[in-house]
Amino acid sequence: MVKSRLYKRKVSFNKVMFMSIIICTLLTLPTFKAKAYTSDLGNGTYQNPVMYADYPDNSVIKVGTTYYMLCSSINYVPGLPVLKSEDLVNWETCSYAYDRIDVGMSGIDKAHADAYNLVGGKNVYSHGSWAPSLKYHDGKFYATFSSLDLGKTFVCTKSAPMSFGGWDFTEIKGLGYAHDADLFFDTDGRVYLINGGCNVTELNSDCKSVKAGGINKKIFDGGSSHDGNRIFKKNGYYYILSTPVKENGPYQRIEKAWRSKSLTGPYEQKVILDDGGNHQVCIVEDGSYNWAILFEDKGAVGRIPKLAPVTWVNNWPMIGVNGNGKVPATYKKPVAGNGIKSPDTNDDFNAQGYVLSQWQWNHNPDNSKWTSSERPGWLRLKTSKTTDLLQARNTLTQRIQGPTSSGWVKMDATNIKSGQIAGLSAFHSKYGYIGVRNDNGTKKLVQYNVTGSETSINLTNNMVYLKVDADCNTQIAKFYYSYNGNSWTQLGSPLKMDFFYKLWFVGYRFALFNYTTGYDTSGYADFDYFKFSSTATGTGGGNIKNNLAVNNMENALFNFKENTSKTN
Template sequence: MLKKRKFSFKKLGCIAVLICMAVAAKSFLAKAYTSDLGNGTYQNPVMYADYPDNSVIKVGSTYYMACSSINYMPGLPILKSQDLVNWEICSYAFDRIDTGMSGIDKTHADAYNLVGGENVYSKGCWAPSLKYHNGTFYATFASLDLGKTFVCTKTGPMGFGGWTFTAISGIGYAHDADLFFDTDGRVYLINGGCNVTELTPDCKSVKYGGINQKIFDGGPSHDGNRIFKKNGYYYILSTPIKGNGAYQRIEKAWRSKSLTGPYEQTIILDDGANHQVCVVDDGSYNWAMLFEDKGAVGRIPKLAPVTWVNNWPMIGVNGSATVPNIYNKPAAGNGIKSPGTDDDFTSQGYVLSQWQWNHNPDNSKWTTSERPGWMRLKTSYSKDFLQARNTLTQRIQGPASSGWVKLDTTNIKPGQISGLSAFHSKYGYIGVRNDNGTKKLVQYNVTGSETAINLTNNIVYLKVSTDCNAQTAKFYYSYNGNSWTQLGSTLKMDFFYKLWFVGYRFALFNYTTGSDTSGYADFDYFKFSSF
């Protein structure tokens, strides 16, 4: 969630209470996917949306899960649950990545601010690790574009705000690293390869004279590293590529009585779809969170039991090495929960926690206060849609979902375009464009197809409907919000994870390719339905 001004990280915690109050005041009843079947069982995935690279811990009776955020801000989302099935967003570890933050220079910050044609699509915040130690939460992540690995810390209860942000001194990019506090008080990063690097107790620098070595060869694609300790064994999990065939991920476990080895290994999951296992440190290590690459919707989290076989953490019922479709919940929980969807933009100065901006927002160019109950996106110049500032996004959901908005186009000036997108590198949108004083409804796909008709009313309703099985999006407009007319061509949501490493999103946008930046677009609400 964001406040309508530029944050400093020292001040971020001061608004946490206000943010939580704003969230608590909301009560939306949008239909969204749920994993909880209501009879003590759950279905996979636990969330049918893009929450990848799951790092899950348990603190008291509450589970917390950190996920990658790549180019979206605020970054490094953290969710909470009482049962590993029903999840809500409860924090972000940082609001933006910008000049002066832990040595980040202007050249790199320009990319996060979409300045000079630069961007950080497919880069940014990769594969976080979330841990809790002696009353403090630690969230680490690596950024390939910055060449750094960061630690974010928060002391006290989990919530919005109050995080510090520090580049770990003495180490560059640590691929898919997992933070590990050993029982003797020493702390390490375990990262791709497989390497172990000892850190100082505050996790802010490499420990001089500490362990810093490769402990075994996990191969060139040693992704999703996780480490835990049970019954005297160190277990390191990772996702290599399965050999002797088509590209496919499997999950392996390595174990040793000593952190530095020697290690033995076995395959703990091989079902052709699911990978990057995080065995949950809940005192028993009997559950695992992982994810599946699922096309346009992104990488979706799943939950599986862990069956211990000869001191190996085998994934699946009775050690089947497969993820069940339906299984018994780990705990009763406290009702159906999910990240928010709908927004009527009545929280002045804030957006709700389900929203993330595409790259760093320009906080001078958006407001929910100038026209209470509306999100006003003010206009900045951009050469194209992907470089436009202040595109406001939230995840599509599977198996199919729709998002729609009410848009007031009264103040859209020549050269300006505003609307709703199925947002990704292969995007499509429906919007209103002012062509030299004539406003037109436009449906455009990045492949080059465009359909345009004259706009007949300044108040227009726009809808995007996505089908995650067919990998398609369709675009609609209405002048009354009830009867909808399809416009333009169907978008083929062409997804390859290495393009952006994230799934498609609904996105509200406004920018101009002209010289007049005095205009703005007003959004009355965003509504959502999953089916």
């Protein structure tokens, strides 16, 4: 369902000339930000965060010359995104560890699957996949995660190389829920999970069950707030990291390291990071252990990853420049060069039968209710009956990005039936949206905030453009519409993007949706494209026109590639 676009072809002289013309045309357009925020400053240094978007609970390893990062995804599917990088700064999505959580999978019964399918008023917001662990051993990737709502811990495995699809999903038998667990392959061939505050559980070599007679005990008391467990071994020491709440003062997370010459202790401890909202450290498993990925709680945008050097002081891994316990604003890159890269944003919905890797559904999709093939070049969201947006199936999302970003769609509302509403949302528990609603045969443009405010006007053209601007500094989202994609009109009230991490644990997202509160489920909404800008573009048309022009050229190049690939 979610794939990357890969092209292999011979290139003739004519093809090279055609591509050169396209590139030259792109270079003559006015400069603007069409891609996401980038951390790479282009001079051998980077700025934090490394991605200004919600990629939390980072687990980072190195295999060969490539770094891989696994992140939690809570209720969103496909779940557990895997990103790759050559330098720890520029990241691209390269896989997901599972497509959905549903009946027929190891450890999943119907009662729990109903919540993942939004059946009977159930949902898994704030639950789902928590704080995963990524490891590589003997040619195989291991992604483990726990789920509080399922009361279980799972391991997803995939033989190298890393790519989309091909993961095996299995409940770890005999374990139950293991809080923020980290998988650990010891040098003697034994394998363990470190979890809670702090427990060690020995597993069988395939990591699918608890080892009978193996180590299974609490090795030290890390307290009830012992989150984000990580374990590695260096210079004869076992190191366990976690992020407890700082004592004596306002609420704040810090990072501690525990170390011992023996896995089962005794352990000594030290604070290695004390820096405001920065916490949950993963020291990169690359053999040197000189870099750390962590995240910052950053309001509406969510929990954003940062990169910091590790300084070893008396065999303690101190975070920050010279081990100062702080995350630097800028610093030299771990590896020079490699080019600017980031997860995808724009989508023209030309892919047949799947959506691109930046998208995740809010819960398991109903695959009978969406298609990108019935109207080629358009995403069609068909209609299901529900009570509100939070319980609507097939809401398709991607992350808002900071410090500001804008997302807009071209939508055909011709086939929106009575009781149906479709559009674009700033999606979270306290959501807002702009869309088209059919009120007993009269179609209206509607801007609605879940806090209770609504503004509506009559729709005058079924082909309508809808836009959400998100400002992560002010925590404000604004909503716009257009009939030509160039000049925009703000509609309704700005949304205060309130974020309380214990409510959903994830940041706001751009979301395409369609549902009905009526009885006619024959309608549908068609989306021609989703476009992204790393600026809040407002009512002005200049950025939009330039962005559309560039994307038209990008689409022309894409179509050219599609056509030429068929002849090679």
